[in-house]
Structure formats: C-alpha cells, structure tokens
Amino acid sequence: MSDIPIDAPELEDTAAERFSQARTAQSLALLEDYTEMIDDLIRELGEARITDIARQMGVTHPTATKAVARLKREGLASARPYRGVFLTEAGIAMAERVRLRHRVVVDLLCAVGVPPEAAEIDAEGIEHHVSDVTLQAFEAWLSQKAG
C-alpha cells in the first residue's frame, strides 16, 4: 500500500471494498436483530424463551436455537438448557446500539415522506448498513429540521 501508481485505473478497485463492507455488515445483521429482539422480550415479558424468539423472528424453533448458539459463541448471550436466554453486557450494548439505529432510520424515512408502515419494514434491513458517520448525519439533520 501507499504505492498508488500515478494515472492508474484503480477506479474500480474501490467497488470491491464497498461490496466487501456490505457483506461484513450483513454478517452482523442476524446478531443485531436477535439481540435487539431478545432485549425487547426481556423488557416486555421478563424473559426470552426460545418459542417467543422463534415466533418473533418468523422462524422455526430449531432455527432460533441455532441462532442463540451463535450468540453464545460470540459472547452476546448466555443460556442453559430449558431456561430462558439472557444477554451479556456485550449483547445488551449491541441491542441498545441497534435499537437506536432502528429508531433513527425510521424517523429519517418518515421525515422525508416515507409512509410509516413502509418505513418500519424497510428500516429492518436498512439499519444494518448505516455506519456511525451516517447515523450521526441522520441525527444532525433530524434535530436541525425539528429545532
């Protein structure tokens, strides 16, 4: 690196980096959705059971079990057989971060005229691809618009 030949094409080389970053973001999406949603369940019901997690995600219970196994493997959750699922500190942190992003994305979509129903649906996918700098820009724009 730092070896950028003068006049090199190199125009396209950045595309690979974009796609790569999008793939990385996507690989985190499932973890983000599960942590946020498990946190929701704990807040609302006092616990997060596999059945509820599965229903909430729209998947079967073995799929939810596998996802929780991955959460545990990545240090985001803890669970013991036949007991509810709990989030670690890291899991709670991820849940809160993703909840904030979800809300801000929905707010921004609504603010530019997207119907709330569509905003809520699209935000579920968009949120995972909003970088910190973009999130800050959204927040700044929203507060400037309101204030």
Place this chain on the structure above:
Amino acid sequence: MSDIPIDAPELEDTAAERFSQARTAQSLALLEDYTEMIDDLIRELGEARITDIARQMGVTHPTATKAVARLKREGLASARPYRGVFLTEAGIAMAERVRLRHRVVVDLLCAVGVPPEAAEIDAEGIEHHVSDVTLQAFEAWLSQKAG
C-alpha cells in the same frame, strides 16, 4: 385471517413479517449486485469476464463462477465456457432498476448531510432494502428540495 380477536396482543406478530421481508430482500441482494456490476463491465469494457467480475466483487473466481451459475439458473444471465457473461432481458432490467435505486439512495444520503464517501459505501447495502414506495418518496423529496 380477518379473524382479529378484540384486545388480542398481536402487537408482536408484525415483527415476524418485517424480519421475513428483510430476509427476502437480502436473498436478492447478491443477484442485484452482480447484474448491476456485470452491466457496468459490459458498458465499460465491452464484455464481462469471470476474472473481472471476481475482482470487482472482491471474491475469488470460483465464487464468481458460482454466482454466475445462479444468475443463469434464475434466468438473469447467459454464458458459455471460456466466453464472457451476458445479461438476459430480465438481467438488464434488474441491473437498471438497481442502478437507479443505488443512485437515488446515494443522492438522498448526501442531501441529508452524509459525506459522499460514506454515502457510497452505505448505499451498497441499503439499496437492497429500499422498497418501491420508499424509493418514490426519496425521489419526490429530492426533486421537491431541488425545485
């Protein structure tokens, strides 16, 4: 359906639908990125070779080959051994649709103050989760802002 019990919780049932739609959108993301990018290559270089496709996507050439196989299977591309890859009518249509969405998303992000570099990166993931109604809202908002 049409059997909505009065006072039912049912609040959470919509979440599953959101997640499900996000998963569907994601399953199309790879096809969209490849069609758009192959179309770009054909425009710029006159042909889309596996090596170029792979470099552009930031993957190895067997990965690109498999992706092209899926494009063919889904009727979006055609290719014969040791020849370049071509898009079908459906593939070209998808490429153009996705290119429009990409551009509109970047424009909107920039318009609300996201730095162009970040806008370009984030748009690569966001574009796949922008529904038609949201796209229209973006376009309306942008043209209203400009006009």
Place this chain on the structure above:
DNA sequence: ACAGAAATGTAGCCGTGTCTACATTGAATG
C-alpha cells in the same frame, strides 16, 4: 400425582456463499 400438552433439544437435510487446490483451456510470446 399423573396424563397430556407445550416447550425445548437434537439430528440431519438442503441451498447459499465463501474459500483452497488442482486441472484444463486459450492466448500471447519467442
């Protein structure tokens, strides 16, 4: 306390997307 129902666990299948390693083909160079 017990039987039945509900929840959870587990095994194993499939499709996808990534990779490495190796085989084959095509193109360029002398």
Place this chain on the structure above:
DNA sequence: CATTCAATGTAGACACGGCTACATTTCTGT
C-alpha cells in the same frame, strides 16, 4: 510452432441459516 502464462473450469471443504422429524423435558390442569 512450441512454450508458457493467464483465464477458466471443477472438486471439495467449510460456515451459515433455514427446514422437518423425532426425542426429551417441563409445565399444567384435573
């Protein structure tokens, strides 16, 4: 024309995320 190298094909491994089917455990109502 022969050699060599780049491009392409192909095989096979792995991780992931979805599913069905079946086993086990826990909860619940009588």
